[in-house]
Amino acid sequence: MAAVFQQGVARALSDPTLKLAIDRTTVTAERKRAAALADYPQFAAARERGTAIKDHVVANLDHYLDEFERNATASGAVVHWAADADEACRIVLGICRGAGARRVTRAKSMLGEEIGLPHALEEAGIERVETDLAEHIVQLAGETPSHIVWPALHKTREQVSALFKAAHRVPHEADTVEAMVESARRELRDRFLSAEVGISGANFLIADSGAVCTVTNEGNAELTTTPPRVHVVTAGIEKLVPSLAHAFAMLRLLVRSATGADLTQYTTFHCGPKRPGDRDGPEEFHIVLVDNGRSRMLRDAGLREMLRCIRCGACMNHCVVYRQIGGHAYGGTYPGPMGAVLTPALEGVDKARDLPHACTLNGRCQEVCPVGIPLPTLLRGWRDRSWKEGLVPRGVRSGLGLWRFAAERPWLYRLGTAAAVRAMRLFRRGGWIGRMPFAGAWTRYRDLPAPAGRTFMEQLRDRERGR
Amino acid sequence: MSARETVLGAVRAALGRPRPDPAAVAAEARALLADPDAIRPSLPLPDPAAAFAARVVSPKVGATLDRIGDLQELPGAVRRYLAGHELPHALTLQPDPALWRLDWTGFELREAARPDEAAALGRARWGIAETGSLVFHSGPETAVLNHFLALHHLVALRVADILPHLEDYAAVAGPAPRNLNLITGASGTTDIEGSYVRGAHGPAFLHVVLVGAPLP
Numbered sequence: 001m002a003a004v005f006q007q008g009v010a011r012a013l014s015d016p017t018l019k020l021a022i023d024r025t026t027v028t029a030e031r032k033r034a035a036a037l038a039d040y041p042q043f044a045a046a047r048e049r050g051t052a053i054k055d056h057v058v059a060n061l062d063h064y065l066d067e068f069e070r071n072a073t074a075s076g077a078v079v080h081w082a083a084d085a086d087e088a089c090r091i092v093l094g095i096c097r098g099a100g101a102r103r104v105t106r107a108k109s110m111l112g113e114e115i116g117l118p119h120a121l122e123e124a125g126i127e128r129v130e131t132d133l134a135e136h137i138v139q140l141a142g143e144t145p146s147h148i149v150w151p152a153l154h155k156t157r158e159q160v161s162a163l164f165k166a167a168h169r170v171p172h173e174a175d176t177v178e179a180m181v182e183s184a185r186r187e188l189r190d191r192f193l194s195a196e197v198g199i200s201g202a203n204f205l206i207a208d209s210g211a212v213c214t215v216t217n218e219g220n221a222e223l224t225t226t227p228p229r230v231h232v233v234t235a236g237i238e239k240l241v242p243s244l245a246h247a248f249a250m251l252r253l254l255v256r257s258a259t260g261a262d263l264t265q266y267t268t269f270h271c272g273p274k275r276p277g278d279r280d281g282p283e284e285f286h287i288v289l290v291d292n293g294r295s296r297m298l299r300d301a302g303l304r305e306m307l308r309c310i311r312c313g314a315c316m317n318h319c320v321v322y323r324q325i326g327g328h329a330y331g332g333t334y335p336g337p338m339g340a341v342l343t344p345a346l347e348g349v350d351k352a353r354d355l356p357h358a359c360t361l362n363g364r365c366q367e368v369c370p371v372g373i374p375l376p377t378l379l380r381g382w383r384d385r386s387w388k389e390g391l392v393p394r395g396v397r398s399g400l401g402l403w404r405f406a407a408e409r410p411w412l413y414r415l416g417t418a419a420a421v422r423a424m425r426l427f428r429r430g431g432w433i434g435r436m437p438f439a440g441a442w443t444r445y446r447d448l449p450a451p452a453g454r455t456f457m458e459q460l461r462d463r464e465r466g467r
Numbered sequence: 468m469s470a471r472e473t474v475l476g477a478v479r480a481a482l483g484r485p486r487p488d489p490a491a492v493a494a495e496a497r498a499l500l501a502d503p504d505a506i507r508p509s510l511p512l513p514d515p516a517a518a519f520a521a522r523v524v525s526p527k528v529g530a531t532l533d534r535i536g537d538l539q540e541l542p543g544a545v546r547r548y549l550a551g552h553e554l555p556h557a558l559t560l561q562p563d564p565a566l567w568r569l570d571w572t573g574f575e576l577r578e579a580a581r582p583d584e585a586a587a588l589g590r591a592r593w594g595i596a597e598t599g600s601l602v603f604h605s606g607p608e609t610a611v612l613n614h615f616l617a618l619h620h621l622v623a624l625r626v627a628d629i630l631p632h633l634e635d636y637a638a639v640a641g642p643a644p645r646n647l648n649l650i651t652g653a654s655g656t657t658d659i660e661g662s663y664v665r666g667a668h669g670p671a672f673l674h675v676v677l678v679g680a681p682l683p
């Protein structure tokens with residue numbers, strides 16, 4: 001993973017269109033969120049309440065899991081439990097085989113990505129139709145999501161146009177975004193209606209009813225979960241809330257933080273299979289509750305707070321590092337600040353030791369997080385840990401000690417990195433820093449934009465001034 | 468050991484305390500809902516129906532709005548809308564007796580939306596002023612797909628059924644329906660370079676017809 005991250009960063013920084021594509025979406029997201037909060041003076045209080053709601057659920061997680069299972073079962077749902085990713089995939093594949101599924105539709109779910117469900121379906125020879133527009137783009141490109149809310153944010157409209165023209169049966173002619181969306185609508189319509197199984201995630205699990213909440217702006221979740229004979233939900237065990245009213249309190253925070261809207265266009269609560277007299281809906285309704293590292297995070301005082309995360313993506317939209325390198329460079333399912341905390345927890349610190357260092361500690365992520373997760377503190381915790389566990393290569397350790405000392409003293413940090421960049425230019429070869437005494441692997445990615453002759457922070461300051 | 472026991476066991480071990488008292492947990496959960504006004508936006512207009520009407524036509528929801536005094540006038544309002552969009556008088560009608568009872572002379576009606584349906588008309592159970600949402604419960608009188616397949620989604624809503632806030636709906640909702648759909652605008656996407664486009668998979672147009680006494 002360490003090598004993967006460095007290569008990823010190198011690739012990202014040398015990609016001429018990536019930064020442009022990232023900015024087109026994140027700048028809009030940042031502006032819209034700010035506007036939404038300006039209209040919502042109660043946000044600070046709501047954020048405190050939302051934090052308390054999630055803390056309450058996490059502190060009573062066993063109770064709420066029990067209650068949810070009881071109520072979901074009473075509604076006619078079948079509740080499954082999976083300790084890890086493999087077990088979760090096995091359960092979903094078993095359900096698909098039982099339904100004789102040749103084609104499944106899937107509404108975007110980061111948990112599905114986390115457990116490797118797309119890959120597992122492919123290996124099982126089941127046709128997977130991604131219905132979220134961005135996931136559809138990512139699937140056509142043979143890639144993985146680079147953002148948890150806008151999975152295809154790394155793609156420019158020109159790239160999307162080329163993908164659709166190559167893959168769609170009746171592709172668009174005019175090269176407008178409207179025509180491309182229309183092309184996807186045409187392409188996916190009959191697939192929606194012909195799948196045997198529809199798979200979704202969950203934004204919230206409602207303990208007192210056993211219902212599962214999904215939110216979309218496209219309406220693809222309902223088109224995914226209604227026509228097929230079987231609906232499967234995969235959800236992390238931390239997604240619980242006590243009741244519908246608590247879900248509403250969380251939705252106010254989630255949607256404003258994610259897209260700047262006050263509520264998603266389609267907010268749906270699914271409760272059990274088709275009932276007598278119902279006009280449509282699935283005959284079977286399965287819910288797979290997935291642990292996959294969450295109980296480990298619960299045990300760990302330095303990570304427990306991360307279980308509050310509602311996957312809004314605000315921390316990455318506001319992260320200077322994410323905006324430079326994009327999501328793929330992080331190498332895990334979850335990018336940005338939340339990914340830098342989650343990936344080592346889910347995949348092991350030995351596999352992701354570089355991620356907690358991909359951070360300037362400027363604190364923006366924590367400021368915008370709607371459930372007040374102290375991301376920089378959690379990241380620092382990982383740094384300390386990978387240090388203690390001897391996972392940081394020696395060259396990095398000495399450099400990092402200095403860097404940390406300076407990072408906690410911003411004036412020194414700026415001075416130090418400016419000096420370092422100037423020094424590094426001596427080692428530059430063709431705009432690329434190949435090898436440098438003392439700094440080694442770590443600086444290779446950390447200060448890669450050295451060719452500009454200015455530090456990351458200097459460039460950032462200039463950009464901010466220019467705005 | 469079953470996966471259920473493994474997961475719940477790991478959660479309990481991580482929490483490292485005896486099982487909580489359900490009554491105490493419930494009391495704490497209730498306390499977290501206290502003083503809802505402190506955590507929700509206040510309505511821009513004191514009358515919920517007026518606030519709802521302003522909200523649905525604002526860019527936040529982006530719907531169009533019509534008003535009629537009585538449900539009997541609904542076919543006329545629908546005719547106006549379809550004519551305005553140069554659409555044929557064909558319609559998917561939610562299987563709701565209150566709608567089918569009306570005089571639809573001259574319309575071609577269907578109960579279930581076709582994949583390429585042009586227009587579908589439904590009746591929302593409630594409206595929520597805070598967000599401009601239309602609330603549907605799935606059931607014998609409401610097919611879920613009818614809200615999603617058509618290009619034009621038309622919805623009738625009684626003024627008397629407009630609630631101020633999301634919590635007010637939670638209080639009157641009753642037992643959970645199989646699907647509770649909160650619909651707040653037409654289908655849209657910002658997945659290509661963050662630019663907003665309508666009609667991603669679901670309807671590209673939402674038209675609300677308010678039924679009842681004129682708004683103050």
Ligand code: SF4
Nearest residue numbers: 309310312313315369
């Ligand atoms: S950490 Fe906070 S800001 Fe980031 S995705 Fe999670 S809830 Fe949103």
